[in-house]
Amino acid sequence: MNTPKQPEPAANASLPPTPPEPALARTHRWGLGAFFFAQAIFVLVSVTLAAALGSPDSVTLVVMLVLPTVLAGAVAVVITVVRGNGPRHDFGLEWHWSDVTTGLAIGGVGLVTTTIASMLWMKWMGPGEGQSTVSSLVDGVQLPPALAVVIFLHIWLVAPLCEELLYRGLLWGAMERLRWSQLNVFVLSTAVFAIGHLEPERTVLLLVIAIPIGVARLVTGRLMASVVAHQVNNFLPALGLLLVSLGLLPA
Numbered sequence: 001m002n003t004p005k006q007p008e009p010a011a012n013a014s015l016p017p018t019p020p021e022p023a024l025a026r027t028h029r030w031g032l033g034a035f036f037f038a039q040a041i042f043v044l045v046s047v048t049l050a051a052a053l054g055s056p057d058s059v060t061l062v063v064m065l066v067l068p069t070v071l072a073g074a075v076a077v078v079i080t081v082v083r084g085n086g087p088r089h090d091f092g093l094e095w096h097w098s099d100v101t102t103g104l105a106i107g108g109v110g111l112v113t114t115t116i117a118s119m120l121w122m123k124w125m126g127p128g129e130g131q132s133t134v135s136s137l138v139d140g141v142q143l144p145p146a147l148a149v150v151i152f153l154h155i156w157l158v159a160p161l162c163e164e165l166l167y168r169g170l171l172w173g174a175m176e177r178l179r180w181s182q183l184n185v186f187v188l189s190t191a192v193f194a195i196g197h198l199e200p201e202r203t204v205l206l207l208v209i210a211i212p213i214g215v216a217r218l219v220t221g222r223l224m225a226s227v228v229a230h231q232v233n234n235f236l237p238a239l240g241l242l243l244v245s246l247g248l249l250p251a
Contacts, residue, residue: 028177029084032178034170062147066150070162073163091173102216103229103232106215106216111235114209121204135241148242168217194206194209216229
């Protein structure tokens with residue numbers, strides 16, 4: 001009596017499926033030149049507007065304050081798209097609640113230290129000395145409420161984002177591409193941030209302001225935390241400038 005044969009398994013039935021090959025990490029192709037180019041755009045637009053507008057009225061004053069910073073930030077984003085993988089990948093510019101809470105915490109600490117440092121700085125420099133460029137531009141200018149709010153929102157929310165795209169985005173990424181240590185990247189980007197504001201009399205104060213912002217970038221490895229920390233740090237100065245511009249506080 002013949003025993004019925006069992007069906008033979010398919011040749012590949014016992015083999016596990018081949019896992020997909022991991023995607024290679026994509027690195028950006030921009031370096032320090034990209035940062036200097038974006039910074040040059042900021043300086044060139046600022047100088048051109050100042051020369052072209054002369055003694056500006058309230059509207060052109062807002063343009064002089066907002067346009068150079070926004071254009072430089074836009075250039076930074078375009079560079080990451082053309083020469084990299086976009087700001088989300090290259091900068092870590094994406095929403096994470098952990099980054100937001102870290103930025104709020106570090107920014108809150110930084111706001112306290114910045115307020116104390118600013119008070120000591122103003123006491124040392126004397127009344128009316130050591131003002132920021134923005135404060136000196138709007139000093140004595142009575143702005144319409146709508147334009148005052150625009151400047152407030154720019155200083156509080158927009159300018160920190162654009163500056164972070166430059167200093168702890170383009171510059172930070174360029175130094176990482178050179179395989180510099182994270183500590184060196186933090187120290188150098190902090191120093192360049194303070195110097196890059198082109199306010200020599202406030203460079204030391206700007207160093208104090210920049211340290212907690214850079215720490216937020218360092219501990220998370222992403223830009224969102226430093227953006228939030230920077231915005232927290234700018235809130236009180238922006239609010240004070242708004243109240244002065246509206247005539248609700250003495251200049």
